[in-house]
Amino acid sequence: DVKVTQSSRYLVKRTGEKVFLECVQDMDHENMFWYRQDPGLGLRLIYFSYDVKMKEKGDIPEGYSVSREKKERFSLILESASTNQTSMYLCASGLAEGNEQFFGPGTRLTVL
Amino acid sequence: LAKTTQPISMDSYEGQEVNITCSHNNIATNDYITWYQQFPSQGPRFIIQGYKTKVTNEVASLFIPADRKSSTLSLPRVSLSDTAVYYCLVVNTDKLIFGTGTRLQVFP
Numbered sequence: 754d755v756k757v758t759q760s761s762r763y764l765v766k767r768t769g770e771k772v773f774l775e776c777v778q779d780m781d782h783e784n785m786f787w788y789r790q791d792p793g794l795g796l797r798l799i800y801f802s803y804d805v806k807m808k809e810k811g812d813i814p815e816g817y818s819v820s821r822e823k824k825e826r827f828s829l830i831l832e833s834a835s836t837n838q839t840s841m842y843l844c845a846s847g848l849a850e851g852n853e854q855f856f857g858p859g860t861r862l863t864v865l
Numbered sequence: 866l867a868k869t870t871q872p873i874s875m876d877s878y879e880g881q882e883v884n885i886t887c888s889h890n891n892i893a894t895n896d897y898i899t900w901y902q903q904f905p906s907q908g909p910r911f912i913i914q915g916y917k918t919k920v921t922n923e924v925a926s927l928f929i930p931a932d933r934k935s936s937t938l939s940l941p942r943v944s945l946s947d948t949a950v951y952y953c954l955v956v957n958t959d960k961l962i963f964g965t966g967t968r969l970q971v972f973p
Contacts, residue, residue: 757908788963795952796909796963811960843908852899852956856908 756780757857759844765863772831774860776844783849785827787811787819789840790859796843802827803849834864869953874968883940885967887953890934895957898929898936903950903966912951913938943971 760775778785786801788811798811800819808819816838820828827846831838841861845854871887889898897916901909913920915927915936926939940947950966 786961793965795965796961798960798962801960812962845908852897852914852958852961853911854909854961856910859906859908 757844757846757855759842759857759860761860762858763861763863765865766831766834767865768835770831770834770864772834772862772864774829774831774842774844774862776827776829776846776857777825778827778844778846778855779825780846780855781824782846782855783824784847784854785821786845786847786854787817787827787829788843788845789813790843791840799829834862836864838862839864869955869964871951871953871964871967873965874970876970876972877943878972879944880942883943883947883969883971885938885940885951885953885969886935887938888935889953889955892933892955893957896933896955897957898927898933899954899956899961900925900927900938901952901954901963903952905949909952909963940969943969945971945973947971 757778787799788796790796802808802821818830841859843859844857847854869889877883899914900912903909913927917929920927928937948971952966
């Protein structure tokens, strides 16, 4: 089975802190994605990556950056966390030629 | 990417067949119709994908009429464990756009 793991299920940070969310997949997928999910808004794409060291902005990249130094790992970085970044963050991976994405369990981030 | 419209919520009882309809009036020739399921506190999970007519797997069936402007996800004989949010997406790349989905509540 494809496995996508995220570094934390729950995280509490303070405003202004730098936050790292890690995602690792074990199926050698080329594509990796970061979403946030908020009540009433569904899932929104923050950033995605088609290959190592490549990144593309999604629909809501402001306030976020990403890093993909290795194929299996995709990190989401909040340079200076703000309260409006309190959300559920979901990582996903998928094959280059496929539409199916495999999601991790999510990280619920609270910024105080 | 085409926008989809689906009901916000649906209720059903155990053992019933549930049909969730999604409209996608602006679907493009290269778009596929894909459904995901999400349980509370979990990430979405791929259920089924189709291009036209009917697709069936061990979980669900997907019905797509000839004009492809809508599709129907059919869940046979639902159980309490089918209570979840179901998302309809139209995709032609690996970039997915999720709407707010349909919250299905199954009662005993």
